[in-house]
Amino acid sequence: MRGEASRSLANPTLIVSVPLTPSWVPLESPVSRRALFLPLCALLACAHTQPTSPPQTPASVVISPEATAAMTRAWMAQNDGDAAKGHAELRQVWDAGHQFEEVARGAADMAAASGDTVMAMTWLERALDKGLSNPGGLLHAEALAPLRTLPGYDALVVRARKNALEARRTWGVGAGLERSSPKEAGLSEPALEDLLKAAEKSGSAGLVLLRHGKLVGEWYFGGETHRIEAMSATKGMVALAIGLLIDEGKIPSVDTPVSAFFPEWKDGLKGKVTLKHLLNHTSGLASKRTAFDIYESKDFVRYALDSEVVDEPGSKHAYNNKATNLIAGIVERASGEKMDVYLARKLFTPLGIRDFRWDKDPSGNPVGMAGLQLHPVDFAKVGQMLLQGGTWQGKRILSASYIQALGGAPSQPHTPTAGLLWWLIYEEGMSVTLGTDALEQARRNGFPEAPLARLREIADRPIPQGAFFATFVEKLGDASLLTAFMEKSAPHNFKQHVEGPPSGFAAIGQGGQRVLVLPKYDLVAVRMSDSDGRVPEDVLEFSEFTGKVLGLVRPAPAAPTAR
Structure with a gap:
């Protein structure tokens, strides 16, 4: 490793902003020059840097239902290939007074996709005025590629970096964590170097490691810490709300109907x-x-309530976003507060977490299935609290018995990795099998024969979990077919196999979002991405993450002896 990245191992308290330069990028290439120049420019307040004000809004800004609805319509229009329509939706809601950072940032993407680079730059200026603090996204987001050669774009990146540094100071991001070095933490430095290289290669936006309750390091790969959408890792926080309500006596138990x-x-x-x-x-x-x-619905809780129960409850495991959205309504009924407000009071505030946002549906319900935006290091604090059996700085936050229920053993007999909205980690013997029944179901539902023929080559054969996703996508031939296959092969899909007891548990989301809690090794690891198109989706998932984290604390396998 070179430059700042190599210094991070010797001085792990340094927050790494400069990317680990891949071996295929010459040091004199424009990529590496820009990556090395911008952090220095931010520190020295270069002459072309435009003045910016620190974020003035509270950390938990509530985005209006009108803005939420417009962003949903815009996203769906873009998904249908009509970025101009999406841009018009966001421009209209902005002009109506719903002027949020997320609206401006989304409008920049859609203006760029529509070919209006001047308007896209204007939207980025507006987003920065509202506190946009993700310089890495400006450097890497695929949608913004047409803007990067325009005059003034580098200055926007510098403004984003300054916003990020100011936001960290203002909101105390990561406050309350002591620091240690990799050596003090007992981590393998070669394994750490390997993890960091793999994290950057997979498009990571943030990586955080805690060992023995201390912060070993944070790495942001050309960016700075910022709120990142947790995707389905949000569900892990939803599960904690139920545990907190049980501890308060406001819900009798998880067996409550x-x-x-x-x-x-x-x-x-x-x-x-x-x-x-x-x-x-x-x-x-x-x-x-x-x-x-x-x-497409206006009220996610009501949409779940109005849906039918089509299978005997408890009879099979089937991943369900509606069910998690319904929990948001239950938390409100039990606590008298919206779920995000309740968790802010009972979880985030005691942990010193102040800079977060939570997406709402058009009716104002916090979304249960996804939507929490949190800094990686603050997510790590949640993981550390769980690792410590529910305590933080000597105070009880959550009962140890509930933590055992959500991450100590399978919560049902159908899927060995399913806890309570957290997923169990098995250190040895985890494998996944693509069954012939799934392929036949997909065939009956009209999935193309050519990829099915390739998938039959791996059918009914256990594949180590860390390698399964990449193997599956390789045989599929096109990552864009993944959603269609999952739809057409349901409810069969994949079968998991495990050996031994779990070593830990994780909150997991699309894009490789991970909050990994390993009590056996007194280790918490968080990896998050921005899903900004810098790498293909299958690479972004970083399926090797758990194995590489375990490599930090487990001895390397012995080399085979000559015979």
């Missing part, structure tokens, strides 16, 4: 659904593999 909060669910199969069924994806609630139908 949903009808205790929504009496309209007292009859039929709905009357059998408990909180535990919602938390372990066995509710039987009708759900699709994608979330487009959910985003």
Whole structure:
């Protein structure tokens, strides 16, 4: 490794902003020059840097329902190939007074995609005025590529970096963590170097390691710390809300029926659904593999309530976004507060976490299935609290018994890795099998024969979990076919196999979002990405992450002896 990255191992308290320069990038290339220049420029306040004000808004800014609805419509229009329509949606809501950073940032992408680079630059200026603090995204986001050669673009990146540094100071991001070096933490430095290289190669925006309760390091690969969308790792925080309410006595237990909060669910199969069924994806609630139908609804909680329960609750495991959105409504009924407000008071504030946002549906419900934006190092604090059995700085936050329930053992008999919206980590023997039944189901539903023929080469053969996703996508031939395959092969899909007890648990989201808690090794690791198109989706998932983290603390396998 070179430059700042190599210094980080010797001085692990340094927060690394400069990317690890890949071996294929010459040191004199424009890529490496820009990466090395911008952090220095921010520190020295270069002459071309435009003045910017520190963020003035509270950390938990509530984005208006009108802005949320417009962003959803814009995203769906862009997904349909009409970026100009999406841009018009965002411009209209902005002009109506709903002037949020997220609106401006999304409008910049859509203006650029529509070919209006001048307007895209204007939108970025507006986003920066509202506190945009992700210089790495400006450097790497695929949608902004047409802007990077324009005059003044580098100055925008510098402004974003200054915003990020100011926001960290203002909101105390990561406050309360002592620091240690990799050597003091007992981490393998060669394994750490390997992890960092792999993290950058996979398009990571942030990586954080805690060992023995101390911060070993933060790495941001050309950017700075900023709030990152946790995707489905949000579900892990939703599970904590239920545990906190049980600890308060506001919910009797996870076996409490949903009808205790929504009496309209007292009859039929709905009357059998408990909180535990919602938390372990066995509710039987009708759900699709994608979330487009959910985003089209105006009230995600009501949409879940009005859906049918189509399978006997507890009879099978089926990943369910609707069920998690319903939990947001249950938290509100039990606590008297919106879920994000409740978690801010009961979880984030005690941990010193002040800079977060939570997406809302058009009716103002915090989204349960995704939508929490948090700094990686603050996510690591949540993981550390869980690793410590629910305590933080000597104070009890969450009961140890609930943490054991969510991450200590399988929560149902169908999927060995499913806890309560957290996923169990097995150190040895984790494998995944693509069954012939899934391929036949996909064939019956019209999935193309050519990729099915390639997938049959790996059918009914256990593949180590760390290698499965890459192997599957390689045989599929096109990562864009993944969603269609999951839809058409349901409910069969993949089968998991494990050996031995779990070593830890993780909150996991699309794009390789990970909050990894390993009590056996007294280790917490967080990896997050911005899903900005800098690498292909299958690379972004960083499926080797858990194995490489374990490599930090486990001895390397002995070399084979000559015979």
